[in-house]
Amino acid sequence: MSRINDVGGMVGFPAIVEEPDEPAFHADWEAHVLALNAALIRRGVYNLDEFRDAIERMPPEAYLASSYYEKWFTAITTLLAEKGVATPEELAGA
Amino acid sequence: MSGDHHGSSAISERVRHVEALLEERGLVDAGEIDRRIDEFLAGGSPANGARIAARAWVDDGFRDRLLADANAAIRGVGLSMAGGLQEQRLKVVANTDDEHNVVVCTLCSCYPIALLGPSPAWYKSEAYRSRVVRDPRGVLAEFGLELPADVRISVWDASAESRYMVVPRRPDGTDGMSEEELAGLVTRKGLIGTAAV
Structure with a gap:
């Protein structure tokens, strides 16, 4: 069964928006999310396929409501909890 | 900043928190994060x-x-x-x-x-x-x-x-x-x- 990330050919999405002079990152936290993910993969906490899978199994509503690096951050925290690195409560700062 | 990046300060706090937690547990260090960001930005054009x-x-x-x-x-x-x-x-x-x-x-x-x-x-x-x-x-x-x-x-x-x-x-x-x-x-x-x- 295809998952929500498999949007090829799906109808109902809006027009494509181009951003002139777009920066590589729209905020510092996006760069930190990218770097955290690279660091965790290099360290073997999880691998690239597990990371992709963690994005792709997001619930459709959350997937569609999240920006690109928000999806990455969701995947990172999902995997950190599943791998037992930290509890969801610790990750949420509760 | 585009509308796609709403709630930026809330998520920025959450990312900082997770990064601090991972540093505390010895899984990443601050220097490594900065280095990986620089590597990414220098990695292609x-x-x-x-x-x-x-x-x-x-x-x-x-x-x-x-x-x-x-x-x-x-x-x-x-x-x-x-x-x-x-x-x-x-x-x-x-x-x-x-x-x-x-x-x-x-x-x-x-x-x-x-x-x-x-x-x-x-x-x-x-x-x-x-x-x-x-x-x-x-x-x-x-x-x-x-x-x-x-x-x-x-x-x-x-x-x-x-x-x-x-x-x-x-x-x-x-x-x-x-x-x-x-x-x-x-x-x-x-x-x-x-x-x-």
Whole structure:
């Protein structure tokens, strides 16, 4: 069964928006999310396929409501909890 | 900042918190994070793709090698697809008078960062990913690229292991230009296929 990330050919999405002079990152936290993910993969906490899978199994509503690096951050925290690195409560700062 | 990046300060707090937690547990260190950000930003540029396209325009032998085995051909000009977390297969496709090529990653955002630099947000958007495979001609027209009806359009869907790059058609009236001047004509969108050059 295809998952929500498999949007090829799906109808109902809006027009494509181009951003002139777009920066590589729209905020510092996006760069930190990218770097955290690279660091965790290099360290073997999880691998690239597990990371992709963690994005792709997001619930459709959350997937569609999240920006690109928000999806990455969701995947990172999902995997950190599943791998037992930290509890969801610790990750949420509760 | 676009509407896509709402709630920026809340998520910024959460990212900082997780990063601090991971530092505390010895899984990352602050220096490493900064270094990886710098590596990413220095890791690729559309100037690399432009250089490859211009070389393909002026050197038929290089063009043939590029279309046959792009990974080997770009190694020959000092570039590589092995800079990321894994080496990626590269296929380069060339536009002609009869055929136009355009690249997408319908599943997410796969993209030859080494040759094109960080990808634009539109490339990663559900709008582009869903629509360019269903109606490429219409999507290209939205980008301002109106192709004649008899030009065939091929859409290449990238994956985790395979990346694509387009060599645009060499513009008319550029016979006297040097390879470097030609490279200066090539845009990131041209290398994705959403612009003519």
